[in-house]
Every structure is written in structure tokens, then in C-alpha cells.
Amino acid sequence: GESVGLHLPTLSVQEGDNSIINCAYSNSASDYFIWYKQESGKGPQFIIDIRSNMDKRQGQRVTVLLNKTVKHLSLQIAATQPGDSAVYFCAEMGNINTPLVFGKGTRLSVIA
């Protein structure tokens, strides 16, 4: 719900602009990374994933970039729309048998 969004960093963008959401992860041995979108009152929803042997992966209007040197992950959203307004989480996994560890999230606010 809305209370989950308290204390989160917020990114405000104009409708139609591109958005870039950043995430620093903690485990240099992590093999798998995922971005999730969470709308108010709902559970997190899978957006896109990337394995550690890649540095870029594209989906529909979204691109994930992985920089293992500095342990940084970013999510780019092209032509941001009002429906993109949500909280975005990055998550990392050491390997497929270990649970996901989530970042604290960023709130994206799209200005019409």
C-alpha cells in the first residue's frame, strides 16, 4: 500500500521522457538480477532479468544494464507513461538455489 512508499528515494519524470532507475547491489558473486515493479496495493511484478554473463538486456520499452565492476544495475524505461508510476525494486540472487535479496526501492512518479 501507500505506506510502503514512505522514506523511498523518488524520481519524477515528464510523460514521454526516458527514466533511469539505479541500484547498487551488495554481492559481487551474484549471478542473477531482476527488476520488479510494484503498484500500490499489489505484489511486486517481474519486469526484466539479466544474468551476470551479460551487460545489457532489452525488453519492451525497458532495458537493464549491468556493470559488475562497480556492482551497479540500472533500469531504463523509454517514453515513460503514467502507468509506469510505481515503486521499482532491484533484486539479486547468488545462484538459482538461493533466495532473492531485494533493494529498498525507488518510487517513479510520472508527471502528465
Added chain:
Amino acid sequence: DAGITQSPRHKVTETGTPVTLRCHQTENHRYMYWYRQDPGHGLRLIHYSYGVKDTDKGEVSDGYSVSRSKTEDFLLTLESATSSQTSVYFCAISGLGSQGLVNYGYTFGSGTRLTVV
């Protein structure tokens, strides 16, 4: 999300009472997880299961227990609820599903909002 349901959706309970939250899946996924979500902390893992009767602790397991007697159900119990356990609880599933497809990305339920007064 289709295939995973949590119950109840909302619950208010008194300090010291036991509470059980239920997660039910119809996807036949091997792995199930319980996370809690609090302002400023994101999602934190409580317990997870990698098969029937196989469970392990997560980051914030104190005060919680789980059981998985069959593939489709994963129960989270607060043995004696405290105000610090007021939170939104999410269940998630992953792994090889009924269609033979591997789902490494988790599918989350809609959450249970628990208030301990």
C-alpha cells in the same frame, strides 16, 4: 496474480495471539517464500521452502515459523504476535512449474496486511 493466492488479505490481531497466514499456489512450483515489507526496508525474507517439508530460515525469521505439508500450501505462523510484526506479508513462488518451464523470477501474491494492536 493468477496461480497464487494469499489469505486473509487483511487481519487485525491482538498482541500475544498466534496468527497463521496462508499461501496457496496452483502452479506446482517447487520453491515458495515468505517476505515482509516495511517502510525503509524493502522486502525481507522470513522463511522459504524448497520442497514439501523442506524449509529454511531467512533474514528475519525470529518469531515466525512455517510449514509445508503439500506442494501447493505454505503457511506462515506468528507464534505470539507483537507490534513489530505489523507489516505487509508477501508470498512468492519460483522454480520448475507444471508446464515444465523454469521460472527463476518470482511470482508474488497480492499480500496480507497484518496489524498487531
